[in-house]
Amino acid sequence: MKKLILASISIALLYACVPPADSNQATAPQEIGVQISDKGEKTALYGGDMAAVSLWETYIKAHNERDLETIAALNAEAIKGTQAHMAFLTTWFKQANPTWTTKFLITNMYTDKEGKVQQWITSGHDVTLTVEGKEVKVNQVHDALVVDGKIKLFTVNERVLLPEEEAKEGAKEMTQE
Secondary structure, eight states: OHHHHHHHHHHHHHHHHSOOGGGGSOOOOOEEEEEEOTTOOEEEEEEOOTHHHHHHHHHHHHHHTTOHHHHHHHBOTTOTTHHHHHHHHHHHHHHHOOEEEEEEEEEEEEEOTTSOEEEEEEEEEEEEEEETTEEEEEEEEEEEEEETTEEEEEEEEEEEOOHHHHHHHHHHHHHHO
16 A cells, blocks of 8 residues: 555656646747837737846936936947937036936837837836926836847937825835835
8 A cells, every 4th residue: 555655646746747748839929019000000019128128227327327428328320319419418417407216117029011020118217307496307208119239219208297296206205115
């Protein structure tokens, strides 16, 4: 009887260690949404490369540190106007003293009609600015196209936070400390 129990346990352990037959097959990427063209055509979006998150975090950190050299180095060579971008930032940093606090980072990708993979990073930030000597808080959402580990282009959507939103954020931060 002891031998039968021991054999049964041994077989159960061996069976538990064998991976399922399909475990060596690659899983299909998870569709997370759609990209919609101006013509209304939908293209599947998939979770993207997490390296884009790291790149964008470095880009935002360089902005907070006023590190124009790093910002310029992270811009793709294809960006027209990197010098104009650096000139704008130099003036803006002096005038508005912006500081970004990252709230979320999402990466996604899709394959365009030419078969080229488009890698994007979407991020949300609370930004503190000085405008006419007063502190103003805004919320920004960025969408950036990453090509060969560089920022090729980005858009910024911004809205001013209402005083009650600022108070709510401050209360949240105090309770989390």
